[in-house]
Amino acid sequence: MLAVDFEIEKEGMTVPYPPLFNDIRRNHGFVDLRGRPDLAIEIPEGSQSPALKAILVELSEPASPLFTLGCDLGTHEEPWKEERARHVAGGYVQLMCASYSDRSPEDYTTFGYAIAQVLGEKAQDCNWFVRLVLKLVVVSFEDFSGAAPSLWIWFYAIAETPAAALASRENLIGELRRALVDERFTSFFEEERDAGERTYP
Numbered sequence: 001m002l003a004v005d006f007e008i009e010k011e012g013m014t015v016p017y018p019p020l021f022n023d024i025r026r027n028h029g030f031v032d033l034r035g036r037p038d039l040a041i042e043i044p045e046g047s048q049s050p051a052l053k054a055i056l057v058e059l060s061e062p063a064s065p066l067f068t069l070g071c072d073l074g075t076h077e078e079p080w081k082e083e084r085a086r087h088v089a090g091g092y093v094q095l096m097c098a099s100y101s102d103r104s105p106e107d108y109t110t111f112g113y114a115i116a117q118v119l120g121e122k123a124q125d126c127n128w129f130v131r132l133v134l135k136l137v138v139v140s141f142e143d144f145s146g147a148a149p150s151l152w153i154w155f156y157a158i159a160e161t162p163a164a165a166l167a168s169r170e171n172l173i174g175e176l177r178r179a180l181v182d183e184r185f186t187s188f189f190e191e192e193r194d195a196g197e198r199t200y201p
Helices: 044-048 050-058 105-123 162-180 183-190
Strands: 002-015 066-077 087-097 128-140 145-159
Touching: 002 105, 044 050, 044 066, 050 066, 050 087, 050 162, 066 162, 087 128, 087 162, 105 128, 105 145, 105 162, 105 183, 145 162, 162 183
Parallel strands: 002 128
Antiparallel strands: 066 087, 087 145, 128 145
């Protein structure tokens, strides 16, 4: 079973950003992975999950229509829940289109719903929750400086034991990776924006 929440975050963020370590997040800071799979394979968060590492590496390829702004993984226990739903293994990956200055929030909304549909079909007996967040990002890259939308995908796998939650999360991330590289959903990110109507998959 998959539960999905889609929201727009009012507070934006800046990229690049420094490392952030607190009770919730252990983020090593922004690394520009565009066209650098050699760097992507070294991202610390990817060492905890082969499926997450695959996302980072594939989206860092020069021809990828998407790239990552950040990611994280974590686990926690919710002892107030029923026994079969007490352990949570989660994380996030934040995405931006390679043609970031040409994309609208509606593009990411359409893409997000397509991802949710795929994950819903794959959830089966799993207990998954995905929170899709549209977030404005002020980027300072060599080729662009300004504001652009992004999609922040938070994912959670819930299970009876810590090991089961981790295994379920790996499955979830694997299905997410397949959706993120599926040309049915990413093809419109490779197109030039125009004033006419566009048909989405």
